[in-house]
Amino acid sequence: MTETETIAYDVVVLGAGPVGENVADRTRAAGLSTAVVESELVGGECSYWACMPSKALLRPVIAQADARRLPGLAQAVQGPLDTSAVLARRDDYTSHWKDDGQVHWVEGIGAALHRGHGRLTGDRTVTVTGPDGTRTVLTARHAVAVCTGTGAVLPDLPGLADVRPWTSREATSARTAPGRLLVVGGGVVAVEMATAWQALGSRVTLLVRGKGLLNRMEPFAGELVADALTEAGVDVRTGTSVTAVTRENGTVVATTDTGGRIEADEILFATGRSPRTGDIGLETVGLEPGSWLTVDDTLRVTGNEWLYAVGDVNHRALLTHQGKYQARIAGAAIAARAAGEDVVAEPWGAHAATADHAAVPQVVFTDPEASSVGLSLAEAEQAGHRVRAVDVDLSSVAGAGLYGDGYRGRARMVVDLERETVLGVTFVGPGVGELIHSATIAVVGEVPLARLWHAVPSYPTISEVWLRLLEAYRDN
């Protein structure tokens, strides 16, 4: 039996992904001693099996698509991408799945890194079981922040484990392109990975249970992305579920509820996420293992004084950037409470993650890119706002046509009729990924439409869509 050491900190952070790192960064900046506990790679899902590798895979695909729309350059890029070069670059962006750089960063901010599996073991206490079985008890004077994120959910199909299905982890870290890839799902991971691997040499089939793709965005987003995937050669089948799957002589065979039989070399399930809270000792503090953790706007778990849940695990917005935002706010709230200072938790206060309700941005890195922020028309109506939505065909914008011939895209602005401010914006089209931040600032800043008329877009950029949206609102 190994001896158990006890170490006292001000703050203990469970999980060293970007969210945990950012909580620690803020508590350390406030002078609070902080421990960070991580059982896998420091840097988390995002650095090794999500944002970074997926975007490294997708960026050349998007740049190639952009180039193909430009006479004078198009001819040169008709051939396939050099897949091995793209994968090598992806490996560089994941630091070859080594976390030395991130460990260095954590040490640099003066946080203590504890490698191992951390579990709550009562009030303000986390016990870490190290790789060698050593147990270390960490006490937290002020706060424990759970930043353990989510894992992929696999469907309940008999014998699925024997099929060795891909999840987002395998899809972003694969060393070669499978000859045939079957992607199950219609969300961001599904469409991004279908886009990437089709361009990198796989023949991709995309099975979507529902009617369309990207169903958390405005309907036209999924429609435009589905059209483009189909044109790129992806076999998109909506209204289709997998009912059984086996691997026979190395080949994946999936049976669908429409009676189809699909063979593939690999199958990716991008069918949802569940919180990584099953084995972190939630039961020792009166919470249910495996549950999403409900928090207030300061990211503190409901009914608790010292427990925070930050990032995906609280189910407010499953996006790295939004988790980092929450982390900045949680870290500041922890620091304020520790110092006995006022907590500014009214909407848009320094300690309130108000944007989680009003202005969550997202960019889907497909061709076309799909981006949105704030409320969709349906969400705004459901929330009881009196609204009007205006749409603009992006191809009517001079800068869009110049960006690439045959430009197809669409924009929607959802306007709060009471205040004449913008509740939500969606841009879908090539080259709109950086444009969405303009909408984020408009929504967050609650800038009235009358003032937005003075925000002149440069000619000829795609940003001129803002003018078309304002005109559409004025004239209709």
Added chain:
Amino acid sequence: MTETETIAYDVVVLGAGPVGENVADRTRAAGLSTAVVESELVGGECSYWACMPSKALLRPVIAQADARRLPGLAQAVQGPLDTSAVLARRDDYTSHWKDDGQVHWVEGIGAALHRGHGRLTGDRTVTVTGPDGTRTVLTARHAVAVCTGTGAVLPDLPGLADVRPWTSREATSARTAPGRLLVVGGGVVAVEMATAWQALGSRVTLLVRGKGLLNRMEPFAGELVADALTEAGVDVRTGTSVTAVTRENGTVVATTDTGGRIEADEILFATGRSPRTGDIGLETVGLEPGSWLTVDDTLRVTGNEWLYAVGDVNHRALLTHQGKYQARIAGAAIAARAAGEDVVAEPWGAHAATADHAAVPQVVFTDPEASSVGLSLAEAEQAGHRVRAVDVDLSSVAGAGLYGDGYRGRARMVVDLERETVLGVTFVGPGVGELIHSATIAVVGEVPLARLWHAVPSYPTISEVWLRLLEAYRDN
């Protein structure tokens, strides 16, 4: 002697570029009868010899540069662009220098197009001399709007006309790439045309009188663009002026004040603009021919009841998009006054071109792109603001590295310390062209920094530079 017809309108617009068109659009929307007078192509400089052709030439250059920074795609785009295909696309975007589409648009809004040279001939009166010598007198019940723009200024060098120098018109409409092109100037036209023609096959020399390029932007903009031009093969020579130029056996020979002798096939002077007001009858209304026209924020000429000057000709901001903005405001102001309604001319009012003072955006379509809005640090200090500027190296942003290997770029935010709002922002780097509109909305919306912290940029986009800027301000 031809008979002179007189036609009465509510509004007469001199010049049918984008600015004149937008004035007419707004006065027509208000139900005012409107005449538009144009001596050249309807659509103006921008459509045929500026924005449109220049961006059509530059877009493939930028896309190629982007692709060259991406392993897996880079190899395919090492060769030169197909110049004739790029020029053919440029020709399409200028409608082959035919204005049928634009004429159709003017007719569509119900404005009357008068082709010919328009001159003021007294109070609320414009006389048009048609191509056939016919004279038509147009009277304007409510307003005359001068939207005649600017022309290129050539230096006062003996024998220059015999050299047949290029101005922006020839540089954007040339049918072939000259073997050697000498560009004189360091502003937007100079750097954009040097970028385009170098990539399209010319050997370009850029002669800049001053110390650097793009000197109306933050200093690092010109530095980064100069470095990139040099790497692209352009011979950039600063602190150098042309003292004499001749054409000998078809070859241009320029002599410089540093004793140099440069041979070229064509020489482009991009050395400034002057107002096209020399022959529009200003003397008949007590103004000086050839002068810039000074206006108030409703775009009405100082001391005059009915004369407006909109766009470049008023010297507030020589940019198409800013002229169009002024046009919307001038049109609305003319309509309000005609109807006897209130004119809302306080700052940011519906009839005040406030953004001309506070938030003029600009994107220079070079590689890297250079973009800015609002006040530079030097401008803010000169204007008496108490300010602090923070800089961020764009290569520190994950989305920038993913955008392209070896990313180089820089951002600056100028903060008003009294109000903690943003007075100006500059982004220089690949892929930032659509990003500047986020800054425009922040400046125009006067969004406090405390609120901007809630405007979350999507990960991993280049927009995350906003976080780095806010952090730099907070931590320094």
